[in-house]
Amino acid sequence: MGAKTGLLGYADGEIVDALRHASEPSAEETTTMVRCLHPGWHVEPADDSSLGDGTYPPDGITYGASHPGVDIICDRRLMIDYPSQLPDHLIRASAGRKLILHAMHSVVDWLAFAVWEDGHLIRSLSLSPDNGIMENIGQPFPFEAPYWAGHRPVPPDPHWDDQEPYALPFHPLDLGEEALRALFGFVLEGRPEPGDIDPDDVRLYGYRLTNPAGPDLAARKAELETTIKAMGNPRRFRMLSDRDDND
Incomplete structure (x- = not known):
């Protein structure tokens, strides 16, 4: 598995239904939405x-799409360990709507998702094998049931001897794909099911965002290059043989 997500969705009803019937997103409304969710930031295409x-x-980079009844934002900054701590202004923007966060990182087998209704958190889950269950708020959704019931265990690798059992009762990325399907209507890996949305058909507009209150990417890159130069030329070492020691 190699799927990663930093995905936020706002919807008047169900995101799945809205995306399934969505046509070309509005570039003007998407830009307005991105600016509203990042007040004071510099936004360029x-x-x-x-x-x-x-x-x-x-x-x-931030990707976004604004359709009638649903707005989508993709951004790495949404990948937070505790979804309940999503910045307040992003939650306030969901007044009267449903808000869904889905974040997943395949390198560390981490999954987090959360759902708000009219600004009220009704479910939040965040877990990984290294850190365990970091957040578990609200009642699990029906799609979670077989995972918590132990029906989706991680099988041992037959090529490893004396392998310890997986640290969780299921693989977070497996549940992550199921959550992605249930909450957004598509999957990134695995076999699509009839009725799944083809995510390649959903266009996202791209934006480069710069926070005026912090260093931008160019400044961070320049700082890194300065640090590397200050370290000087790399020193090389070689192992000496016994003969070299006696010379």
């Missing part, structure tokens, strides 16, 4: 993407 490729944008 970047290359577009799709929901199939854009759920884990490059650093400093």
Whole structure:
């Protein structure tokens, strides 16, 4: 598995229904939405993407799409360990709507998702094998039931001897794909089911965002290059043989 997501959705009703019937997103309304969710930030156009490729944008890039009844944002900054601590202004923007966060990182087998109704958190889960269950708020959704019931265990690797059992009763990325399907209507890995949305058909507009209150990417890159130069030329070491020691 190699799926990663930093995905936020606002919807008047069900996001799945809205995305299934969505047509071309409005560029003007998407730009307005991105600016409203990042007040004071500098926003400039970047290359577009799709929901199939854009759920884990490059650093400093935000993807978005505004359709009637649903708004989508993809940004790495949404990948937070505790979804209940999502910035207040992002939650306030969901007044009268449903808000869904989905974040997943395959390198560390981490999953987090959360759902708000009219600004009220009704479910939040965040877990990984290294850190265990970091957040578990509200009643599990029906799609979670077989995972918590032990029906989706992680099988041992037959190529490993004396392997310890997986640290969780299920693999977070397996539940993550199921959550993605239930909450957004598509999957990134695994076999699509009849009725699933094709994420490659959902266009996302790209934006480069710069926070005026913090260093931008160019400044961070320049700082890194300065640090590397200050370290001087790399020193090389070699192992000496016994003969060299006696010379």
